[in-house]
Structure formats: structure tokens, C-alpha cells
Amino acid sequence: MRERKKRRTREALIAAAVELFRRQGYEATTVAQIAATADVSTRTFFLHFPAKEDVVLADADMRVELALRIIEERGADESLPDVLAAAVERMIIEVAGSDLATGMADVRVKLMLTVPELQAWMMRRLLDAQRRIVDALRRSYPEESDVVVVAALVGAMVGAVTSAAAYALRRGDTPGEVTAAMRAAAGRVAHSSSR
């Protein structure tokens, strides 16, 4: 019941923020405005989100967790690049299923493609995800001696997929085409490193 109320205000904040961002733009909207629209105090906003940017990228961590689970569950019978490719594929499916489908995410994507501040924030989170993926891979493949090689592979994979997605979205591709582009990019990196 308490949990419920907390989640309601959280979602009210997200809804208010996205709506205001859509109407006025990201920078023109203050946190105070968002809080007022959601009928809470400004201070409450920061109890739910560590920063203004996080309200746009809410629940993005969840996807990383899924990818990490794939890596940790798979044992030693599959090669490292293959497992990495599978993990990335899992994230692609997740993104295709939620972000590219719902209407509110449409606004989010547009914001992420246009507001530099949000791009930087996303990259920051992505960097963090990369680190955790590298750690997970090293735990699952302790025989792979060189961290730097693994890190480079993960960096290439993440860089290729996100760059492909960004350009496909900017070009106005359909959700199906975007996922296809991401998948193709991931495939090229994985294929190259497995030989």
C-alpha cells in the first residue's frame, strides 16, 4: 500500500515530465514545474530521481540486468563473442518490445536524439553498462586473460549497435528497420571477432 503510493507519484512525475517536455522542450521545463504538475513538492522529485535527466531514462537499468543474466547463466560451452552477441540480442529484443512500441517512448526517443544533455547522460549509463558486462564476461570466462581485449570487444559491440540505432532513428526508420539495423551491426562485430 505504501509501495503503491510511492510508485504512483513516481509515475505521475514521469508522465508530467514527458508531457511538459513534449510541449515546451526539455530545457525550458524546470523541475519545479514538473513537481507542481504532479502535485508534489520539488524536493520529492529528487527523492525519486537523482537528477532531472533520469526521469527520461527511467527503468533503463532493467535491460542491462537482463543482458547480464544471459552472460552469467551461460557456461563454457559457447564462445565469448557468441554469448556477448546473445546478450546484446536480448537487449535489442527488449528495446524493440517496449521503447519502440509505446507512444510515450516516442517522445523519449525524440528527446534523446535532440537534447545533447540527455545524450551525454545516456552515454554515461551506457558506459556503466559496459563495465558491468565486461565484469560479467570475465567472471564467466576467467581463462580469457586480457581484460583490455574483452573491453575492446564490448566497446565495439555497444558502440556499433547504439550508433546504428541512432542513425536509423534519425533517418526515420520504422521500429522494425531499426531493430534490423541494430541486429546487423551486432552481427558484424560478433562475426569478425569469432574468427
Next chain:
Amino acid sequence: MRERKKRRTREALIAAAVELFRRQGYEATTVAQIAATADVSTRTFFLHFPAKEDVVLADADMRVELALRIIEERGADESLPDVLAAAVERMIIEVAGSDLATGMADVRVKLMLTVPELQAWMMRRLLDAQRRIVDALRRSYPEESDVVVVAALVGAMVGAVTSAAAYALRRGDTPGEVTAAMRAAAGRVAHSSSR
């Protein structure tokens, strides 16, 4: 003469900032402190740097310009991945020559590896650099029809090199080893895509 004075205050600001960051840490240092140490007003700081973060990443654009020139100068006799590899190689050499050599850059690298705020800023700049590289490649190779494929390649290249560099630095590699790791990462990506 006027130009000279301006550059002197700029360098005084950088020196003051790096020194204060080293002694007190990045977040514990205020812009007002930096300005006071450099004997200028707080307002002047923002006339030289658009944000506090930029004082650490000063003159990083220059390197990107060098890479772009490589891409634009090369005609059509070399393949796209090869030219991209050459451009990245140029940047690697530049980084090895300046950032990894001088003592002040030592502090900068340490800051970039530890302060999340700076990492986000660097990623923002990196993203911008990627865009410009993609544009330059498309100008030099108009016959390459798919932007997304080019973008994915550039993303993979930049992602691999930066990730490799970050992990090599974090591990405590010597400057020579770091550049070797970057070069190896770039080579793997370039080699894979050229076939």
C-alpha cells in the same frame, strides 16, 4: 598582443583548475575558487570555457580536426575502413604524443577515469566527434549508400579504441602499452570490416 593576453589568462585558468582538482578533487573545487586562483573574476571563467568540465578537456577538438582532415584528403583509391583506420591511427598518435606524455595530462586522465561527471562530458564530445567523422566519410565516399552501416562501423571503431584505452589506463599500463592496446583494438575492427 590582445590575443596573447587572452591566451595567458586561459592557460592560467587551466593551470589553476588542474592544480586545485589535484589537491582537493574535482567536485570539491568551485569555479569561483579557480577564478580567484587565476586572479580573474568568476564571470571571466565562463568567457573562456562554456562549462566547468571543459577546462579538463581543453583543446580536445583539435585532435578530431586532424582525423577529419585525413578523411577528407584521401581520395577514392583507398577503402573506407582503411581510411577510417588511418584517421583513428592519427588520433592515437596525437594522444600518445601529448596527453600521455606531459605531467599535467596525468592528472587529467586520472580525473576522467574517476569523476563520472567528466566521463559524461567526454562521451558527449566523443559522440559529436563520431557524427563529424561519419559526415566526413559520407562526403569522401558518396557511393557508400547506407549511412547506418557507416555509422555502425565508426561507432565500433571509436567504442573499441576508447574502451581499450580506458581499461589499459585503469590497469596502470605504461603510455606505450596503452597506445599499443588502442592500436590493436582499432586494427581488429578495421580488419574485420574490410572483408
Next chain:
DNA sequence: TACATTACTACATTGAATGCAGAGATGCAG
């Protein structure tokens, strides 16, 4: 009913960043 937990609020404060008006030095015309 008493107690603890917790979401939330009000208030104050710090610090980054911007706008504006003006002072003072530098370079350049006549």
C-alpha cells in the same frame, strides 16, 4: 493504543551558468 517506519513537505543553502551594463585597456583611423 503506543511505536516505528516512511513518504512527503517547507525552508535554507550551495554552486553552476547566463544576462546585462559598464570600466578599462588596446589597436587604429584621422
Next chain:
DNA sequence: CTGCATCTCTGCATTCAATGTAGTAATGTA
């Protein structure tokens, strides 16, 4: 040398994100 224009730099006020603190009110529990 004298005006005039062009800069850099300053001081001041302001906005806004973000944090610390203390306290209120409601919910859950013994």
C-alpha cells in the same frame, strides 16, 4: 596626439539544479 572602435574583463543580479535539515502526517506493526 586625439578621437573612435573593439576587446577583455568585471560586478551584480538572477535562474535553476541539487542537497541538507528538521519536521509533519500517514501507514504499518507490536
